[in-house]
Amino acid sequence: MAKRGTATGWKLPSDEREMLLRRFPPRYANVIADHVTLRVGATPMTPLPRRPKTARIVGRADDGTSLECLVVELDGTTDRPDGSTYHITWSLGPERRARESNDVLRDQGWDPLSSSIHLRLEPARF
Numbered sequence: 001m002a003k004r005g006t007a008t009g010w011k012l013p014s015d016e017r018e019m020l021l022r023r024f025p026p027r028y029a030n031v032i033a034d035h036v037t038l039r040v041g042a043t044p045m046t047p048l049p050r051r052p053k054t055a056r057i058v059g060r061a062d063d064g065t066s067l068e069c070l071v072v073e074l075d076g077t078t079d080r081p082d083g084s085t086y087h088i089t090w091s092l093g094p095e096r097r098a099r100e101s102n103d104v105l106r107d108q109g110w111d112p113l114s115s116s117i118h119l120r121l122e123p124a125r126f
Contacts, residue, residue: 008046009038010055010121012088020070020119024060026091027068032098033090035126036072038080040099048123057088057117061101061110066093069101071110074121085110 012020012034021033038049052074059071059078071078072086080086085105089098 006042007037007040008042008048008123008125010036010049010052011124011126012036013120013122016119016121020057020088020117023117024070024090027062028066028091028093028096030092030094030096031090032092033088035124036074036086036088036121039082042125044125046125048125051123052121055119055121057113057119059110059112061087061104061108063104063108066096067091067100067104069104069110071105072119073116 017033054075056073057070058073062068068090069087070090072088074086078085084102087101087105089101
């Protein structure tokens with residue numbers, strides 16, 4: 001697992017997080033629901049990303065056993081530069097790790113929402 005401070009991306013402001021938690025009640029006990037990763041393996045010298053012009057939740061994935069995540073579109077794309085999908089790991093069951101959202105999205109895909117949800121994101125290191 002990456003050490004704290006070695007990833008860059010965007011944090012959800014607390015009011016956005018609370019609104020989304022009401023809209024999408026977590027299915028599993030370990031609630032993450034706080035960030036979108038851009039890059040893992042960052043150093044303290046890695047610059048923070050710019051704030052996206054548009055950010056919206058466009059889909060959802062759930063493996064049906066212990067991991068759910070929300071798919072995020074940033075400036076018109078859900079594709080992260082590393083080939084994975086922008087997302088917010090929403091909730092996890094025991095023994096699961098947030099990074100496993102990438103596997104679920106790659107292997108099982110995701111379901112689009114009937115309408116997207118705009119959100120604010122703040123550049124961050126975590």
